Amino acid sequence: GMKFTIVGAGSSYTPELLDEMGMRKEQLPVKEIMLYDIDEKRLGIMEGFCQRFAKKLGLDVEIRATTSLDKALYGADFVDTQIRVGGNKQRVKDEKIPLRYNLVGQETTGAGGMMKAFRTIPVMLEIAEKMEELSPNGWLINYTNPTGLVTEAVTRYTNANIAGFCSGGIFPKMWAKRALGIPYEQVQYDYMGLNHMNFISNITIDGRPVTEAEFEKIAAQNDDVDLELIKLLGVIPSPYLQWYYHTNEKVAMFKAAPKTRGEYVQELEKDVYAAYADETNCEKPKALAKRGGGGYSEVAMGFVNAVYNNVDTKMVVNVPNKGAVSFLPDSAVVEVGCLVNKTGMQPLHVTEVPSMCWGLVAAVKNYEQLAVEAAVEGDVRKMKLALLAHPLVRQWEYVEKLVPELLEANKEYLPQF
Numbered sequence: 001g002m003k004f005t006i007v008g009a010g011s012s013y014t015p016e017l018l019d020e021m022g023m024r025k026e027q028l029p030v031k032e033i034m035l036y037d038i039d040e041k042r043l044g045i046m047e048g049f050c051q052r053f054a055k056k057l058g059l060d061v062e063i064r065a066t067t068s069l070d071k072a073l074y075g076a077d078f079v080d081t082q083i084r085v086g087g088n089k090q091r092v093k094d095e096k097i098p099l100r101y102n103l104v105g106q107e108t109t110g111a112g113g114m115m116k117a118f119r120t121i122p123v124m125l126e127i128a129e130k131m132e133e134l135s136p137n138g139w140l141i142n143y144t145n146p147t148g149l150v151t152e153a154v155t156r157y158t159n160a161n162i163a164g165f166c167s168g169g170i171f172p173k174m175w176a177k178r179a180l181g182i183p184y185e186q187v188q189y190d191y192m193g194l195n196h197m198n199f200i201s202n203i204t205i206d207g208r209p210v211t212e213a214e215f216e217k218i219a220a221q222n223d224d225v226d227l228e229l230i231k232l233l234g235v236i237p238s239p240y241l242q243w244y245y246h247t248n249e250k251v252a253m254f255k256a257a258p259k260t261r262g263e264y265v266q267e268l269e270k271d272v273y274a275a276y277a278d279e280t281n282c283e284k285p286k287a288l289a290k291r292g293g294g295g296y297s298e299v300a301m302g303f304v305n306a307v308y309n310n311v312d313t314k315m316v317v318n319v320p321n322k323g324a325v326s327f328l329p330d331s332a333v334v335e336v337g338c339l340v341n342k343t344g345m346q347p348l349h350v351t352e353v354p355s356m357c358w359g360l361v362a363a364v365k366n367y368e369q370l371a372v373e374a375a376v377e378g379d380v381r382k383m384k385l386a387l388l389a390h391p392l393v394r395q396w397e398y399v400e401k402l403v404p405e406l407l408e409a410n411k412e413y414l415p416q417f
């Protein structure tokens, strides 16, 4: 049987993984689910709920909880990581500090995203290093953001097997289903770039290229980027491109908003955890649907099925480039379509790079590689270089002021600096 470990199991997303296991119970013999968290209260709530939920789903599985990382990782076949170092409290700082300078304040993008990487990478390296010893054949399925930087750090500095994911990999399938009622299996596309910095092209339905009208209907589902702009590009950018293509507008909008996304999520979580804690409840709370990470469990379990049952599956994964994206270094972790099976994943060659996007992708990768090195080495000079390389920061007047402020706001979580 399979041991499936969830690191950061106190997260409200945990039951979605069980839900997906329930749907796949014929194909995936999960015998043990090990819940791990450093937050005992949330872990306790989640353990109780998962016991009730598993029974309701008819899952024949042993669910255990631990605050020992060693116990959690020992002998695990799959380790799903979904941690948030410093919690949403630190996320709010990632959002607010850059905004004060009229810069994008976001948990994975820009200077805020870099600080999230700095807090997270040391912890993720510890998990990966322990896996080298305790579960050397296991797979680390990473959903911890910023997933591209985390995956690059783990692949560069450890020998753990890691696959980095984002629910964005199936967004075009979700959009096509919503817009045209077409099931996932019939929709294919090329996917090129980095996590939260990517472009979707050559969309086909049952192997035939989409018509212009279909393209527009699918594109219109991405409501963060202007539809006229998407039509002009001819390819669909990740919703996160809103921060690059509509920078001034979005910064103004978020400055004027009464709350940041992180503050909103903190409030939402009060209801979500109250529902999970209710011992008479065995339904996923409705408010969960208001979170952005929906769909991630589907991708995670799709990966488990591909690897465990050796089923060739095309999936979008964060993997070392190895030539897939011609204009990026081989060591760069990229988010691209891959063929996944028991041997792991192989990036599919990107045949056509959409014009006018490669400069942006290369610039952000340049930032990411410097940020990963700064995160591992605790190097303030590299931190400054990373921000200078970032298209959303770039100017020295910002870098000079931001660096001390960001370090101060995160000092409890940056042992490496």
Ligand code: G6P
Pocket: 145, 166, 167, 168, 261, 265, 290, 291, 292, 293, 294
């Ligand atoms: C999307 C992104 C995830 C991110 C999430 C945020 O799904 O792909 O990387 O974590 O949104 O959702 P939240 O509800 O925390 O704002």
Ligand code: MN
Pocket: 165, 166, 167, 168, 196
């Ligand atoms: Mn994501």
